[in-house]
């Protein structure tokens with residue numbers, strides 16, 4: 146039994162030129178995993194880019210990029226959509242994909258053969274340990290824990306502008322899960338039985354994840370009693386590096402969002418999955 150793992154696809158990002166590239170990378174990632182004959186795909190969060198996306202865009206994207214493999218998904222900080230009730234992101238994914246796992250006490254659980262998958266949706270760092278504790282009550286000897294958090298040392302607090310300090314991986318490990326999968330951070334890392342999946346996408350924050358502005362290699366993973374990485378062939382895309390303390394950057398981002406959303410709607414009317422093959 147083989148499981149495919151992807152994360153941070155940031156679909157529907159309304160900023161050009163990321164929108165089309167991210168859609169292409171998502172399709173490429175799914176194709177790679179299909180070739181690996183995976184029985185399940187784990188998505189470690191941030192399937193969509195906006196908490197408040199245009200729903201017709203979200204629907205159209207998932208229609209354009211279909212998969213016929215069940216998906217286990219935890220919600221990232223981007224796709225929680227806290228301004229709506231009942232997590233519409235989840236409902237949109239459910240409508241188009243075979244979304245597996247059920248919530249028990251706020252923890253998402255799915256059993257496949259002798260493997261248990263436990264997912265914790267993105268949560269403020271101050272509340273994360275309580276969720277971990279809850280999740281650990283459900284663990285079995287062969288469990289994959291899926292989270293979407295700022296985890297140190299993979300995350301360095303000065304790396305991106307953020308209010309969180311970062312939660313230490315040692316503390317996560319102390320709860321005894323056999324395998325740990327973290328989304329959220331876009332640079333792929335393997336550290337024993339822990340992986341940071343890394344995003345398939347380009348976003349503005351990506352630039353800050355660069356080491357001396359080199360392109361971050363994008364990866365998807367498989368799990369079969371251990372993690373294996375597969376490099377995703379991508380088209381490097383020009384990224385604007387912003388000074389996030391500068392108010393003009395925020396004005397620029399908002400203008401870009403408005404224009405980007407308009408362009409995206411126009412583009413979506415003209416594309417189909419054929420566009421990417």
Ligand SMILES: [Mn+2]
Pocket residue numbers: 153190191221222223293328329330
């Ligand atoms: Mn995230």
